[in-house]
Amino acid sequence: MNQSSHYFSSPLGVELLQKIFTEAGQGIIIIDDSGKIQFVNQHAEYIFRYNPDEMNGLLIEDLVPTPYKKGHVAQRDGFIENPVTRPMGIGRHLTGLRKDGSEFPVEVSLSHVRHQNSNLVVGFVTDITKRQEIEDELKDSKQKIAEYANKLESKVFERTQELEHLNMGLKSQIRERKLAEEALKDSLDDLKKAEKEILNALEKEKELNEMKSRFISTASHEFRTPLTTIHSSASLVAKYTETDQQPNREKHVLRIKTAVQNLTNILNDFLSLEKLDSESVAVRIDKFTIQNIIHEVLDLFELTLKKGQQLDVRYDDDLPIINNDPQIIKNIIINLISNAIKYSPEGKTITIRAFFDNHDICVSIKDEGIGIPEDEQKKLFQRFYRAENASNIQGTGLGLNIVKRYLDLIDGNITFTSRENYGSEFTISFPPNT
Numbered sequence: 001m002n003q004s005s006h007y008f009s010s011p012l013g014v015e016l017l018q019k020i021f022t023e024a025g026q027g028i029i030i031i032d033d034s035g036k037i038q039f040v041n042q043h044a045e046y047i048f049r050y051n052p053d054e055m056n057g058l059l060i061e062d063l064v065p066t067p068y069k070k071g072h073v074a075q076r077d078g079f080i081e082n083p084v085t086r087p088m089g090i091g092r093h094l095t096g097l098r099k100d101g102s103e104f105p106v107e108v109s110l111s112h113v114r115h116q117n118s119n120l121v122v123g124f125v126t127d128i129t130k131r132q133e134i135e136d137e138l139k140d141s142k143q144k145i146a147e148y149a150n151k152l153e154s155k156v157f158e159r160t161q162e163l164e165h166l167n168m169g170l171k172s173q174i175r176e177r178k179l180a181e182e183a184l185k186d187s188l189d190d191l192k193k194a195e196k197e198i199l200n201a202l203e204k205e206k207e208l209n210e211m212k213s214r215f216i217s218t219a220s221h222e223f224r225t226p227l228t229t230i231h232s233s234a235s236l237v238a239k240y241t242e243t244d245q246q247p248n249r250e251k252h253v254l255r256i257k258t259a260v261q262n263l264t265n266i267l268n269d270f271l272s273l274e275k276l277d278s279e280s281v282a283v284r285i286d287k288f289t290i291q292n293i294i295h296e297v298l299d300l301f302e303l304t305l306k307k308g309q310q311l312d313v314r315y316d317d318d319l320p321i322i323n324n325d326p327q328i329i330k331n332i333i334i335n336l337i338s339n340a341i342k343y344s345p346e347g348k349t350i351t352i353r354a355f356f357d358n359h360d361i362c363v364s365i366k367d368e369g370i371g372i373p374e375d376e377q378k379k380l381f382q383r384f385y386r387a388e389n390a391s392n393i394q395g396t397g398l399g400l401n402i403v404k405r406y407l408d409l410i411d412g413n414i415t416f417t418s419r420e421n422y423g424s425e426f427t428i429s430f431p432p433n434t
Contacts (some may be wrong), residue, residue: 137198
C-alpha cells in the first residue's frame with residue numbers, strides 16, 4: 001500500500017474526511033422522518049446563528065418563520081412519503097428563521113438517503129442575502145437609468161425650445177439638437193454598459209454558487225460509496241478469525257484497498273482542479289521518450305485491470321525524443337487509460353498506440369466499452385459533467401476537463417470518436433518540443 005492509501009485508511013484520514021464534510025462552506029442539515037434534526041455542520045449553525053450542538057434535536061420547523069410552519073410540515077411529510085431529489089442549483093427560494101428571530105432569504109436543495117432502516121432527508125442550505133441585495137441593487141439601477149434617460153430627454157426638449165425662442169438659424173438649431181442627441185446616446189450607451197457589467201457580475205456569482213453546490217453534492221456522494229464499502233468490509237474482516245477463512249479476509253481486504261484507491265483518485269482530481277484554477281501548475285521541460293512514459297503508466301494499472309481485460313500497446317518506428325513536461329503527459333495518459341478500464345467490461349482489450357503525425361506526437365487510447373451517447377458528446381469536457389449511461393459508475397466528472405486544461409498548458413489538443421455500446425477512442429497530440 002502506498003503512502004496515500006495508508007493515510008486515508010487510517011483514523012486520521014477518516015477524521016480529515018469528517019472535517020471536510022463538517023466544515024463545508026454550505027449549510028448541511030440532516031433530519032429524520034419525524035422532522036427532527038439529527039445532524040448539522042458548522043456552516044448551518046453559523047447562518048442560523050446557533051451555538052454548537054444547539055440545533056440537534058430541534059424540529060426543522062423551528063427554522064421556519066411562523067406564517068409558513070404549518071404548510072412546511074405538510075410539505076416535509078409529502079417529501080418523506082415520496083422523496084424526489086432536487087439537484088443543486090435548482091433549489092427553492094425560501095425564508096429562514098435565525099435563533100434571534102430575524103428572517104433571511106435562503107435557497108434549499110434536498111436529497112434523501114436510507115440509513116440504518118431510517119429515511120433521512122439531507123438539506124443543503126445557502127444564505128442568499130448577498131445575492132438578493134445584488135438583485136435589488138440591479139432593480140434600483142434600472143429605475144435610475146429610466147429616470148436619468150427621462151431627465152436627459154427633458155433637457156434636450158428644453159434646449160430645443162430655447163433655440164427656437166432665440167430665433168436662431170435653422171442650421172444652428174439642427175446642429176445643437178444633433179449634439180444633444182449624441183450626448184444622450186453616449187450617456188445611454190454608458191448606462192447600458194454599466195447595466196451589462198452588473199448583470200455579468202450577478203451571473204458570475206450565481207455560477208460560482210452553483211459550482212460550489214455541485215462540488216459538495218459530488219464530493220458527498222462519491223465519498224459515501226467507498227466509505228460504506230470500507231466500513232462494511234472492515235466489520236466482516238473482524239468476523240473471520242479462523243485460518244480457513246483467509247480467502248474471505250483477503251477478498252474484503254482487497255475491497256478496502258480498492259475503496260481507498262477510489263478515494264485517493266477523487267481527492268487527486270479535486271487537487272488537480274484546485275492547482276489548475278489557481279494557475280499554480282508549472283510546466284517543467286525535460287527530455288524523455290513516449291515509450292518510457294507509457295511503460296511507467298502500464299505498471300500502475302497492472303493490478304487494477306478487470307477480469308480478462310488486456311492492454312495492447314503499439315509504437316510506430318519514427319517516434320523522436322521529446323522535450324516537454326513528462327509529468328503532465330503522464331497524468332493525461334493515466335487519466336485516459338483509467339477511463340478506458342473503468343468504462344469497459346471484463347474480457348475486453350484496450351488498445352494504446354503512439355505515433356508521429358504532422359509534426360506532433362500522438363497517443364490514442366481505444367476501448368470497447370459503453371461509449372458516449374451522441375447527443376451528450378458536446379458536453380463531455382465540461383466540469384462535473386457525466387453522461388447518463390455512466391451514472392452508475394463511480395466518478396467525479398472532472399477527468400476530461402482536467403485533461404483538456406493540461407493539454408492547453410503544453411499547446412496540445414484532444415479529439416475523440418465514440419459510439420454508444422461500441423466504445424470510444426481518445427487521441428491526444430502535442431509538439432515534441434515546447
